Amino acid sequence: MLKLHKFLFLFLFFSLILSSSVADAQDTFNYYRGKVLSVQDFEPVQQFVMPEQESIEQNVEVLLISGPFKGEKVSITNTYIKNDFFLNIYLKEGMEIILAAEEENGTLKDVFFNDVARDRGLYYLLAIFIFLLLLVGRTKGLKTIITLAFTGIVIFKGLLPLLLKGYEPIPVAIVSAIVIIVFTFLVVGGFNAKSVSAILGTVCGVAIAGVLALWVGEISCLTGFSSEESQMLFFMEQTINIRGLLFAGIIIGSLGAVTDVGMSVASAAAEIREVNRRISPYELTRAALNVGRDIMGTMSNTLVLAYVGGAMPLLLLLMGYEMDWLRIINMDLIATEFVMGIAGSIGLIISIPITAAIAGAMMGKK
Numbered sequence: 241m242l243k244l245h246k247f248l249f250l251f252l253f254f255s256l257i258l259s260s261s262v263a264d265a266q267d268t269f270n271y272y273r274g275k276v277l278s279v280q281d282f283e284p285v286q287q288f289v290m291p292e293q294e295s296i297e298q299n300v301e302v303l304l305i306s307g308p309f310k311g312e313k314v315s316i317t318n319t320y321i322k323n324d325f326f327l328n329i330y331l332k333e334g335m336e337i338i339l340a341a342e343e344e345n346g347t348l349k350d351v352f353f354n355d356v357a358r359d360r361g362l363y364y365l366l367a368i369f370i371f372l373l374l375l376v377g378r379t380k381g382l383k384t385i386i387t388l389a390f391t392g393i394v395i396f397k398g399l400l401p402l403l404l405k406g407y408e409p410i411p412v413a414i415v416s417a418i419v420i421i422v423f424t425f426l427v428v429g430g431f432n433a434k435s436v437s438a439i440l441g442t443v444c445g446v447a448i449a450g451v452l453a454l455w456v457g458e459i460s461c462l463t464g465f466s467s468e469e470s471q472m473l474f475f476m477e478q479t480i481n482i483r484g485l486l487f488a489g490i491i492i493g494s495l496g497a498v499t500d501v502g503m504s505v506a507s508a509a510a511e512i513r514e515v516n517r518r519i520s521p522y523e524l525t526r527a528a529l530n531v532g533r534d535i536m537g538t539m540s541n542t543l544v545l546a547y548v549g550g551a552m553p554l555l556l557l558l559m560g561y562e563m564d565w566l567r568i569i570n571m572d573l574i575a576t577e578f579v580m581g582i583a584g585s586i587g588l589i590i591s592i593p594i595t596a597a598i599a600g601a602m603m604g605k606k
Contacts, residue, residue, distance in 0.1 A: 269340040272309065273357055274302040276335045294322040300331050300353070302339065314339070314351045329356055336360070380428070387424045394420055395492070403488070406479045410450065413488035417446050417495050424499060433602040434510040441595025442502035446495055449587025453490040456579050462486060463572055486576065493546075494584030497539050501588050502595050505532045509599035518605050525600030532592035539588055544581040551577045 280299040298318040304310055316339070321327040331337065336357040342350045373381035399416040403409055421442050429435035456462075464470055464486035473480050509528035513519060519527075548555070551573070558568050568574055 268342065269352075269354075270307070270343060271354060272304050272339050272341060273306040274304050274314070274337050274339045276331055276333055276337060277301045277303050277313070279331055279333055296320045296330070298331055302337065302351075304339070305336075309341075309348060312348070314348065316351055316353050318353045383427050387427050390423050390427075391420050399492070403480060403485065406481075409481055409484035409488035410454070410491070413491040414447070414450065417491055418443055420495065421446070421499060425503065429503065429507075432510075434506045434599070437509070437595055437599035437602055438502040438506035440598050441505065441591045442498050444594045445498040445502065445587040445591025446491055447587075448590045449494045449498070449583045450487060450491040452586055453487050453579055453583040456583065457483075457487060460575050460579065462576055462579065464576075465572070490580050490583055493580060494587050497542055497584065498588050498591050501532065501535055501539050502591050504535050505529075505592055505595040506599050508532075509596065509603055513603045521600040521604030523600075524604040525596050528596035528599050529593060532596055536589055536592055540585040544585060546581075548577070548581070 278301045282297045282299070283295075296319075298320060300316050300318055302314050302316055304312050304314065318329070318331050319327050320330045331353070338354040338357055340352045340354040341348050370385060373384055375381070377384060394416055398419075399412060402412045421439055425435040425439050425442075429438065462483070464483040470482050470485070473482060473485075505528050508531040509524055512524060512527050554573065558574075569578075
Protein backbone atom coordinates (compact mmCIF):
# COMPACT_ATOMS: atom_id res chain seq x y z
CA MET A 241 0.00 0.00 0.00
CA LEU A 242 2.89 2.37 0.71
CA LYS A 243 4.21 1.92 -2.85
CA LEU A 244 0.71 2.44 -4.30
CA HIS A 245 0.42 5.71 -2.42
CA LYS A 246 3.75 6.86 -3.86
CA PHE A 247 2.68 5.87 -7.38
CA LEU A 248 -0.60 7.80 -7.08
CA PHE A 249 1.22 10.79 -5.59
CA LEU A 250 3.54 10.95 -8.59
CA PHE A 251 0.68 10.64 -11.07
CA LEU A 252 -1.40 13.30 -9.32
CA PHE A 253 1.64 15.56 -9.08
CA PHE A 254 2.29 15.55 -12.82
CA SER A 255 -1.42 15.83 -13.63
CA LEU A 256 -1.76 18.88 -11.41
CA ILE A 257 1.38 20.44 -12.87
CA LEU A 258 0.05 19.97 -16.40
CA SER A 259 -3.33 21.47 -15.53
CA SER A 260 -1.92 24.38 -13.51
CA SER A 261 -2.51 27.88 -14.83
CA VAL A 262 0.61 29.31 -13.17
CA ALA A 263 3.40 29.84 -15.69
CA ASP A 264 6.95 28.93 -14.79
CA ALA A 265 9.00 32.12 -14.99
CA GLN A 266 12.27 30.25 -15.45
CA ASP A 267 11.14 28.03 -18.35
CA THR A 268 10.68 29.89 -21.66
CA PHE A 269 9.85 26.73 -23.63
CA ASN A 270 6.49 25.22 -24.47
CA TYR A 271 6.31 21.44 -24.68
CA TYR A 272 4.41 19.42 -27.29
CA ARG A 273 3.98 15.80 -28.26
CA GLY A 274 5.28 14.71 -31.64
CA LYS A 275 5.45 11.56 -33.75
CA VAL A 276 8.61 10.66 -35.67
CA LEU A 277 7.87 10.38 -39.41
CA SER A 278 11.34 9.71 -40.80
CA VAL A 279 14.94 9.47 -39.61
CA GLN A 280 18.24 9.91 -41.44
CA ASP A 281 21.45 8.80 -39.71
CA PHE A 282 24.85 10.44 -40.28
CA GLU A 283 28.26 10.05 -38.67
CA PRO A 284 28.78 13.10 -36.43
CA VAL A 285 31.94 15.12 -36.02
CA GLN A 286 34.11 13.37 -33.40
CA GLN A 287 35.05 16.58 -31.63
CA PHE A 288 33.38 15.83 -28.29
CA VAL A 289 33.04 12.05 -28.60
CA MET A 290 35.49 9.46 -27.31
CA PRO A 291 36.98 7.29 -30.07
CA GLU A 292 35.59 4.06 -28.60
CA GLN A 293 32.02 5.41 -28.36
CA GLU A 294 29.46 4.71 -31.06
CA SER A 295 27.85 8.01 -32.09
CA ILE A 296 25.27 8.97 -34.69
CA GLU A 297 23.77 12.28 -35.79
CA GLN A 298 20.09 12.00 -36.71
CA ASN A 299 18.02 14.33 -38.87
CA VAL A 300 14.44 13.72 -37.81
CA GLU A 301 11.14 14.82 -39.33
CA VAL A 302 8.41 15.08 -36.66
CA LEU A 303 4.64 15.58 -36.87
CA LEU A 304 3.21 17.64 -34.01
CA ILE A 305 0.21 15.80 -32.52
CA SER A 306 -0.69 18.14 -29.64
CA GLY A 307 -0.97 21.84 -28.91
CA PRO A 308 -1.92 24.80 -31.12
CA PHE A 309 0.48 23.70 -33.88
CA LYS A 310 -1.02 20.21 -34.18
CA GLY A 311 -0.59 18.84 -37.70
CA GLU A 312 2.55 20.84 -38.54
CA LYS A 313 5.80 19.11 -39.49
CA VAL A 314 9.15 20.18 -38.07
CA SER A 315 12.74 19.00 -38.51
CA ILE A 316 15.01 18.44 -35.55
CA THR A 317 18.50 17.09 -34.90
CA ASN A 318 19.28 14.36 -32.38
CA THR A 319 22.75 13.22 -31.30
CA TYR A 320 22.97 9.61 -30.18
CA ILE A 321 26.03 8.41 -28.23
CA LYS A 322 25.97 4.82 -27.02
CA ASN A 323 26.39 4.36 -23.25
CA ASP A 324 26.21 8.10 -22.65
CA PHE A 325 24.20 9.27 -19.62
CA PHE A 326 22.32 11.99 -21.49
CA LEU A 327 22.61 11.35 -25.23
CA ASN A 328 21.67 7.65 -25.30
CA ILE A 329 18.24 7.92 -26.98
CA TYR A 330 18.14 6.53 -30.53
CA LEU A 331 15.06 7.76 -32.37
CA LYS A 332 13.11 5.48 -34.72
CA GLU A 333 10.21 5.99 -37.08
CA GLY A 334 6.83 5.84 -35.30
CA MET A 335 8.16 6.84 -31.86
CA GLU A 336 6.31 9.50 -29.88
CA ILE A 337 8.59 12.16 -28.41
CA ILE A 338 8.38 15.41 -26.43
CA LEU A 339 9.52 18.59 -28.16
CA ALA A 340 10.64 21.83 -26.52
CA ALA A 341 9.67 24.84 -28.64
CA GLU A 342 10.36 28.55 -28.57
CA GLU A 343 7.61 30.70 -30.07
CA GLU A 344 7.60 34.20 -31.54
CA ASN A 345 4.49 36.11 -32.64
CA GLY A 346 2.38 32.95 -32.59
CA THR A 347 4.77 30.90 -34.75
CA LEU A 348 7.38 28.28 -33.97
CA LYS A 349 10.86 29.75 -33.82
CA ASP A 350 13.13 26.93 -32.63
CA VAL A 351 12.19 23.31 -31.87
CA PHE A 352 14.37 20.85 -29.97
CA PHE A 353 14.14 17.22 -28.98
CA ASN A 354 13.45 17.03 -25.22
CA ASP A 355 12.68 13.42 -24.32
CA VAL A 356 10.80 10.26 -25.22
CA ALA A 357 7.06 10.30 -24.47
CA ARG A 358 6.55 7.88 -21.57
CA ASP A 359 3.23 9.03 -20.14
CA ARG A 360 0.94 6.71 -22.11
CA GLY A 361 2.36 3.64 -20.38
CA LEU A 362 1.83 5.32 -17.01
CA TYR A 363 -1.79 6.11 -17.85
CA TYR A 364 -2.42 2.52 -18.99
CA LEU A 365 -0.94 1.19 -15.74
CA LEU A 366 -3.07 3.61 -13.72
CA ALA A 367 -6.20 2.53 -15.61
CA ILE A 368 -5.45 -1.14 -14.83
CA PHE A 369 -4.91 -0.26 -11.17
CA ILE A 370 -8.24 1.58 -10.92
CA PHE A 371 -10.07 -1.20 -12.80
CA LEU A 372 -8.72 -3.87 -10.43
CA LEU A 373 -9.61 -1.76 -7.39
CA LEU A 374 -13.20 -1.51 -8.59
CA LEU A 375 -13.37 -5.15 -9.70
CA VAL A 376 -11.99 -6.66 -6.51
CA GLY A 377 -12.89 -4.01 -3.95
CA ARG A 378 -16.18 -2.78 -5.44
CA THR A 379 -17.50 -0.18 -2.98
CA LYS A 380 -14.33 -0.35 -0.88
CA GLY A 381 -12.26 0.04 -4.03
CA LEU A 382 -14.20 3.17 -4.97
CA LYS A 383 -13.62 4.55 -1.47
CA THR A 384 -9.90 3.80 -1.85
CA ILE A 385 -9.75 5.79 -5.09
CA ILE A 386 -11.54 8.70 -3.42
CA THR A 387 -9.15 8.74 -0.46
CA LEU A 388 -6.07 8.51 -2.69
CA ALA A 389 -7.33 11.39 -4.82
CA PHE A 390 -8.05 13.45 -1.70
CA THR A 391 -4.58 12.70 -0.31
CA GLY A 392 -3.00 13.90 -3.54
CA ILE A 393 -5.07 17.09 -3.52
CA VAL A 394 -4.13 17.87 0.10
CA ILE A 395 -0.43 17.40 -0.65
CA PHE A 396 -0.18 19.11 -4.04
CA LYS A 397 -2.79 21.83 -3.54
CA GLY A 398 -2.29 22.42 0.17
CA LEU A 399 0.95 21.16 1.71
CA LEU A 400 3.42 21.98 -1.07
CA PRO A 401 2.04 25.45 -1.98
CA LEU A 402 2.10 26.45 1.71
CA LEU A 403 5.71 25.29 2.00
CA LEU A 404 6.65 27.30 -1.10
CA LYS A 405 5.10 30.38 0.53
CA GLY A 406 7.45 30.02 3.48
CA TYR A 407 5.17 28.49 6.13
CA GLU A 408 6.86 26.35 8.79
CA PRO A 409 7.06 22.78 7.42
CA ILE A 410 6.41 20.81 10.63
CA PRO A 411 3.06 22.42 11.66
CA VAL A 412 1.87 22.34 8.04
CA ALA A 413 2.83 18.65 7.73
CA ILE A 414 1.09 17.77 11.01
CA VAL A 415 -2.15 19.51 10.02
CA SER A 416 -2.04 17.93 6.54
CA ALA A 417 -1.43 14.49 8.04
CA ILE A 418 -4.38 14.87 10.46
CA VAL A 419 -6.70 15.99 7.64
CA ILE A 420 -5.65 13.01 5.50
CA ILE A 421 -6.02 10.56 8.40
CA VAL A 422 -9.47 11.76 9.44
CA PHE A 423 -10.86 11.87 5.89
CA THR A 424 -9.40 8.47 4.96
CA PHE A 425 -10.75 6.63 7.99
CA LEU A 426 -14.18 8.26 7.90
CA VAL A 427 -14.62 7.43 4.21
CA VAL A 428 -13.28 3.87 4.45
CA GLY A 429 -14.72 2.88 7.84
CA GLY A 430 -17.54 5.36 8.48
CA PHE A 431 -18.11 7.32 11.67
CA ASN A 432 -17.95 4.69 14.40
CA ALA A 433 -15.80 3.46 17.27
CA LYS A 434 -13.50 1.58 14.87
CA SER A 435 -12.67 4.69 12.85
CA VAL A 436 -12.29 6.91 15.92
CA SER A 437 -9.85 4.51 17.60
CA ALA A 438 -7.90 4.13 14.36
CA ILE A 439 -7.73 7.93 13.92
CA LEU A 440 -6.49 8.54 17.47
CA GLY A 441 -3.93 5.72 17.32
CA THR A 442 -2.59 6.82 13.93
CA VAL A 443 -2.34 10.50 14.92
CA CYS A 444 -0.40 9.53 18.05
CA GLY A 445 1.95 7.28 16.08
CA VAL A 446 2.69 9.91 13.41
CA ALA A 447 3.16 12.63 16.03
CA ILE A 448 5.60 10.47 18.01
CA ALA A 449 7.56 9.70 14.82
CA GLY A 450 7.86 13.43 14.11
CA VAL A 451 8.92 14.30 17.67
CA LEU A 452 11.54 11.54 17.72
CA ALA A 453 12.92 12.61 14.35
CA LEU A 454 13.13 16.22 15.54
CA TRP A 455 14.89 15.20 18.77
CA VAL A 456 17.40 12.90 17.07
CA GLY A 457 17.92 15.49 14.34
CA GLU A 458 18.98 18.02 16.96
CA ILE A 459 21.38 15.55 18.58
CA SER A 460 22.82 14.36 15.26
CA CYS A 461 23.00 17.87 13.74
CA LEU A 462 21.07 16.88 10.62
CA THR A 463 21.10 19.77 8.16
CA GLY A 464 18.39 18.77 5.68
CA PHE A 465 20.81 19.36 2.79
CA SER A 466 21.53 15.67 2.24
CA SER A 467 20.00 15.57 -1.27
CA GLU A 468 20.63 17.58 -4.43
CA GLU A 469 16.97 18.64 -4.50
CA SER A 470 17.26 20.20 -1.03
CA GLN A 471 20.38 22.07 -2.09
CA MET A 472 18.58 23.40 -5.18
CA LEU A 473 15.64 24.57 -3.05
CA PHE A 474 18.05 26.70 -1.03
CA PHE A 475 18.73 28.88 -4.10
CA MET A 476 15.08 29.43 -5.02
CA GLU A 477 13.49 32.83 -4.52
CA GLN A 478 11.05 31.42 -1.95
CA THR A 479 12.21 31.20 1.65
CA ILE A 480 11.93 27.54 2.67
CA ASN A 481 13.03 26.06 5.98
CA ILE A 482 15.10 23.19 4.57
CA ARG A 483 15.78 21.63 7.96
CA GLY A 484 12.12 21.72 8.90
CA LEU A 485 11.29 20.26 5.51
CA LEU A 486 13.31 17.17 6.44
CA PHE A 487 11.17 16.45 9.50
CA ALA A 488 7.96 17.27 7.62
CA GLY A 489 8.99 14.64 5.08
CA ILE A 490 9.43 12.09 7.86
CA ILE A 491 5.90 12.80 9.13
CA ILE A 492 4.35 12.43 5.67
CA GLY A 493 6.56 9.47 4.79
CA SER A 494 5.50 7.48 7.83
CA LEU A 495 1.83 8.31 7.35
CA GLY A 496 1.01 5.50 4.91
CA ALA A 497 2.41 2.63 6.97
CA VAL A 498 1.05 3.94 10.30
CA THR A 499 -2.38 4.41 8.71
CA ASP A 500 -2.39 0.80 7.51
CA VAL A 501 -1.49 -0.49 10.95
CA GLY A 502 -4.02 1.72 12.77
CA MET A 503 -6.93 0.60 10.61
CA SER A 504 -5.83 -3.05 10.70
CA VAL A 505 -5.74 -3.15 14.51
CA ALA A 506 -9.03 -1.27 14.87
CA SER A 507 -10.73 -3.50 12.28
CA ALA A 508 -9.48 -6.61 14.05
CA ALA A 509 -10.92 -5.33 17.34
CA ALA A 510 -14.26 -4.59 15.67
CA GLU A 511 -14.44 -8.07 14.13
CA ILE A 512 -13.59 -9.74 17.44
CA ARG A 513 -16.35 -7.76 19.15
CA GLU A 514 -18.84 -8.88 16.47
CA VAL A 515 -18.02 -12.50 17.28
CA ASN A 516 -18.12 -12.00 21.05
CA ARG A 517 -20.21 -9.03 22.14
CA ARG A 518 -19.63 -9.81 25.84
CA ILE A 519 -15.85 -9.50 25.59
CA SER A 520 -14.34 -7.19 28.20
CA PRO A 521 -12.23 -4.11 27.34
CA TYR A 522 -9.10 -5.82 28.70
CA GLU A 523 -9.62 -9.00 26.68
CA LEU A 524 -10.43 -7.03 23.52
CA THR A 525 -7.35 -4.87 23.97
CA ARG A 526 -5.17 -7.95 24.42
CA ALA A 527 -6.65 -9.67 21.34
CA ALA A 528 -6.21 -6.56 19.16
CA LEU A 529 -2.66 -6.16 20.45
CA ASN A 530 -1.84 -9.75 19.43
CA VAL A 531 -3.06 -8.98 15.91
CA GLY A 532 -0.96 -5.79 15.90
CA ARG A 533 2.16 -7.72 16.86
CA ASP A 534 1.77 -9.91 13.78
CA ILE A 535 1.38 -6.84 11.57
CA MET A 536 4.27 -5.00 13.19
CA GLY A 537 7.10 -7.07 11.72
CA THR A 538 6.05 -6.87 8.08
CA MET A 539 5.03 -3.20 8.15
CA SER A 540 8.28 -2.14 9.84
CA ASN A 541 10.12 -3.97 7.06
CA THR A 542 7.99 -2.18 4.49
CA LEU A 543 8.83 1.24 5.89
CA VAL A 544 12.56 0.62 6.35
CA LEU A 545 12.95 -1.05 2.94
CA ALA A 546 11.17 1.85 1.25
CA TYR A 547 13.87 4.23 2.52
CA VAL A 548 16.70 1.76 1.84
CA GLY A 549 15.46 1.27 -1.71
CA GLY A 550 15.75 4.99 -2.36
CA ALA A 551 19.34 5.05 -1.07
CA MET A 552 20.44 1.79 -2.70
CA PRO A 553 22.65 3.36 -5.43
CA LEU A 554 24.47 5.35 -2.75
CA LEU A 555 24.90 2.29 -0.52
CA LEU A 556 26.36 0.29 -3.41
CA LEU A 557 28.71 3.16 -4.20
CA LEU A 558 29.93 3.32 -0.62
CA MET A 559 30.44 -0.43 -0.41
CA GLY A 560 32.15 -0.51 -3.80
CA TYR A 561 34.75 2.00 -2.62
CA GLU A 562 35.09 0.13 0.70
CA MET A 563 34.65 3.23 2.80
CA ASP A 564 35.17 3.02 6.55
CA TRP A 565 31.98 2.35 8.54
CA LEU A 566 32.69 5.24 10.92
CA ARG A 567 32.69 7.62 7.97
CA ILE A 568 29.59 6.07 6.36
CA ILE A 569 27.35 6.15 9.43
CA ASN A 570 28.29 9.78 10.16
CA MET A 571 27.47 11.05 6.67
CA ASP A 572 24.56 13.49 6.66
CA LEU A 573 22.71 11.59 3.93
CA ILE A 574 23.07 8.18 5.60
CA ALA A 575 22.12 9.53 9.03
CA THR A 576 19.06 11.22 7.49
CA GLU A 577 17.85 8.01 5.82
CA PHE A 578 18.47 6.10 9.05
CA VAL A 579 16.44 8.55 11.13
CA MET A 580 13.60 8.57 8.59
CA GLY A 581 13.33 4.77 8.56
CA ILE A 582 13.70 4.13 12.29
CA ALA A 583 11.59 7.07 13.51
CA GLY A 584 8.78 6.03 11.20
CA SER A 585 8.99 2.44 12.40
CA ILE A 586 8.88 3.56 16.04
CA GLY A 587 5.77 5.61 15.31
CA LEU A 588 4.25 2.53 13.68
CA ILE A 589 5.05 0.36 16.72
CA ILE A 590 3.68 2.92 19.19
CA SER A 591 0.42 3.24 17.27
CA ILE A 592 -0.37 -0.48 17.80
CA PRO A 593 -0.87 -0.50 21.62
CA ILE A 594 -2.50 2.94 21.55
CA THR A 595 -5.03 1.89 18.90
CA ALA A 596 -5.64 -1.45 20.68
CA ALA A 597 -6.21 0.27 24.04
CA ILE A 598 -8.60 2.87 22.62
CA ALA A 599 -10.48 0.25 20.60
CA GLY A 600 -10.79 -2.00 23.67
CA ALA A 601 -12.04 0.85 25.84
CA MET A 602 -14.58 2.02 23.24
CA MET A 603 -15.87 -1.34 21.98
CA GLY A 604 -15.45 -3.72 24.93
CA LYS A 605 -18.49 -4.53 27.10
CA LYS A 606 -18.38 -2.39 30.23
